[in-house]
Amino acid sequence: MHYFVICEQNPLFSLKLHFFFRIPKMVLNIKRASSLDGATVNVQDVLKPFDHQVGGHTPFTSLPNGHLLKPCVERELYFYQKMPKSLKSIAPLCCSTIQGSSVSTFDDSCVNCRQHQLENVVIPESIEGSPILNKRKLSKNFIVLSDLTYRMKSPRILDLKLGTRQHGDQATVAKIACMTAKCQSTTSATLGIRLCGMKRPPSESQNQISINKYEGRQMGKMELFLALQQFFDVSENVLELVQTKLLAIRDVLNETDGVRLFGASLLIVIESEITESTPIENLVRIKVVDFANATFGGFQGDNIYEGKDEGSILGLDTLLGIVKC
Numbered sequence: 001m002h003y004f005v006i007c008e009q010n011p012l013f014s015l016k017l018h019f020f021f022r023i024p025k026m027v028l029n030i031k032r033a034s035s036l037d038g039a040t041v042n043v044q045d046v047l048k049p050f051d052h053q054v055g056g057h058t059p060f061t062s063l064p065n066g067h068l069l070k071p072c073v074e075r076e077l078y079f080y081q082k083m084p085k086s087l088k089s090i091a092p093l094c095c096s097t098i099q100g101s102s103v104s105t106f107d108d109s110c111v112n113c114r115q116h117q118l119e120n121v122v123i124p125e126s127i128e129g130s131p132i133l134n135k136r137k138l139s140k141n142f143i144v145l146s147d148l149t150y151r152m153k154s155p156r157i158l159d160l161k162l163g164t165r166q167h168g169d170q171a172t173v174a175k176i177a178c179m180t181a182k183c184q185s186t187t188s189a190t191l192g193i194r195l196c197g198m199k200r201p202p203s204e205s206q207n208q209i210s211i212n213k214y215e216g217r218q219m220g221k222m223e224l225f226l227a228l229q230q231f232f233d234v235s236e237n238v239l240e241l242v243q244t245k246l247l248a249i250r251d252v253l254n255e256t257d258g259v260r261l262f263g264a265s266l267l268i269v270i271e272s273e274i275t276e277s278t279p280i281e282n283l284v285r286i287k288v289v290d291f292a293n294a295t296f297g298g299f300q301g302d303n304i305y306e307g308k309d310e311g312s313i314l315g316l317d318t319l320l321g322i323v324k325c
């Protein structure tokens, strides 16, 4: 049995609390098939705090072999379970979903997850006593996603809120007003992107840069462009890779009817520490993430939308204009 504690604010702090002070908190008990042979898996080797998060408000926890455990609302879990095939290519690989004690591993999960499936997940009722988790309805739902920073030595990470509208169809009137105002007062409405988080690690010739979502909301067009130029201050071949991947995502959205990526982000990860032996697949990774408010035709009784997601495509075009070689 391995007991894991997830804290809304700081997973590392929670782990320490549980193991050293025995304060009951949210407990996620995962027994892996690979441990059925009696081998003991040290919790510290299995679940670790994730160091590279730059955006969003849900804390991720790192699982072995390039996976992340993300607490999510039920809607996002269903989105991953039912998303159209075309969208799978632009989203991170989702290997499993966890609802309470029920784990579903997808047929198209990675080899590791097919061989070592998660099972026997138990989340005790006591976690429902946590007001933060209850408030966000995150207590029992998790998705196991691929970690875009996996095997990168020094990743620079950019989280751009995509599109001109962020609220989903289920949003309350107050939420719609708030989210619409946020789009209108930031670069979202005019450029289809807003900086939600950015980290560029320090190097011999460059200082570290770290920008959070609050600073991102204050940015006008010029400040945003300046920040993005600093982020994409990379070699021409890396920039070409970025461009190719952005164009591939744009192509998918351009050819997909009825999808609306409300509230989603474009997550861009680039390896800063490149050597001759760095595999090309470890240089640039770009995916669309955060589907809690996104929709597609026939999903969860949402409104039916026709045509392509122009707001998201506007954002990709803005970005492509900045990264053009």
Ligand SMILES: [Zn+2]
Binding pocket: 067, 095, 109, 110, 111, 112, 113, 114
């Ligand atoms: Zn996997």
